[in-house]
Amino acid sequence: MTTETVVRPRPATEDGTPPEQRHGTGLPALGFLAPFLLLYLAFVIGPTLYGLVMSFFDTSLVKPGLSGFAGFGNYAEALQSADFWSSLWHTVWFTILTTPPLIALAFIFALLADRAKNGRWFFRLAFFAPYILPSAVVALIWIFIYTPGLGLLETALGTIGITSPNWLGDPVWAMPSLAMTTVWWTLGFNFVLYLAGLQEIPRDLYEASAMDGASPWQQIRKITIPMLARTTTLVAVLQVIASLKVFDQMYIMTSGGPNFATRSILEYVYDEGFTNFRVGYAAAVSMLFFLVVLMVSAVWFSIVRRQEKET
């Protein structure tokens, strides 16, 4: 504070720095930052540290305090637990099933929509509207579509002679069914990202290549796909992280079943922490999950840095 009162009266041109540097602004800056930082400490930094501490204790939901120190016990238990690994695998399986179609279809639809001269608002409505619906609404609609005996999907496939499995009831088909619902639900987000990426490609690149006799297919391969490399990296990482965080669809549509075949890692945290009251253990599982998300982000970061070096 003392430095500020010394700095302020200085003549404006003395050191030639921009005006905002001339004013010492420690105190007002604190005032502007305080509301955010207080909430940030209370609900982001604080809970992260609290969760980390809790993961080393046998904390119970129904007992106050941290309870007994467990060391790495919770982590060891999770890493040896078949339930932990199977729910982690279900999450990864869901990510594998959703990410490629959500990237490829969004890319193809955006590419096609970019060529369309009119009706763009209609495509945006059709592909993007589902994205802003609550998961509960999406789940209710798709449970009905998947209903054995009278669901729309079974009937539609029946008319072309395909026999449907019990979509949500069969342990093998439940996850692909959830994935299909998710593709329908969230494709619009990636679609919009790709549309924006496509608009940044200079049109004269296409015109020049058309002069040289390039076919549309060659243009897509030689111009569009390479120019969209960065958008694809962004879409892919956001998609992988979003898919890893899956909870809603399983919780509402299958309750993690049949026979736990679709229980995701977040649902495992939910079950252990809030059904079995083992919040210390649930915190340890959360931390392991956090580690997975961080690793994905780290991979992304390194890819982006390499792409930036290349250009």
Next chain:
Amino acid sequence: MTDLAQRAHSRVKLFNRICFGVLIAFALLWLVPLAWALDTALKPNAETTKTTWAIADPTLDAFSRVLRDTDILTWFGSSLFIATMSAVGTVLVASLAAYALSRMRFRYRTVVFWAVLAGIMIPGQVLIVPWFREFDALGMLNTWWAVSLPQIPTAIAVFIFKQFFDGLPRELEEVARLDGAGYLRIYRRIIMPLARPAVAAVAIFTFVTSWNDLLWPLLVLSNPDIMTVPVGLSTVQGSFGIRYADTMASAILGAIPLVAVFLLFQRNIVEGIAGSGLKG
């Protein structure tokens, strides 16, 4: 135009037409689930076991039954309050912080900046256990605050605002400062009015994310009187049984507010995603 160029031109035209056809087909396919839900909601319950688009006896009864028998209107109120609180709170605290980071010099500026940056990496989903203990200790479970408060300090919102502020010209502020305006006045009178696109993007996104959130509200709201729409709908899911028209009517009713938001703010939403690439 040479013969060759003309042939190539007509080939491109044909290609474009095929593309358009394929796209229309997919767009229509994408609308089928919503159309089917609406179609079913307009049937009497007895008719819903027949899988046809035609309705022999269309009726709005399913909607009135849902409105009468469930607490859906209360859930609307809850969701509206929580989502509005979250949106207003996020815009306010994030823009204030971003203004300080963009325009002011102070000690530990870089430290603060990196601390906020780190927050983008932390998904709220891994914090549900500590949050629950925290609000339990505060005696604030089953309150709107417990749902709304953790959603307000959004690190990504600070970055969107900071990026936007960094791009604003500084001349106006210089003039205002010479006239003796303080930081708060400049923030209110100059910066925020200019930052309307960023405000719109952050507000709409926080609103939609908050409205749609399920996991955290599900944990803290067990009282039906203050449940949000997604939590409420997830609890009634089983209770309709085979009354499919009622189930679909509740889904449609749950979708209406967001479809309205989408139609009103379509441009802001799309530009917001394109500009910043945020995702829940």
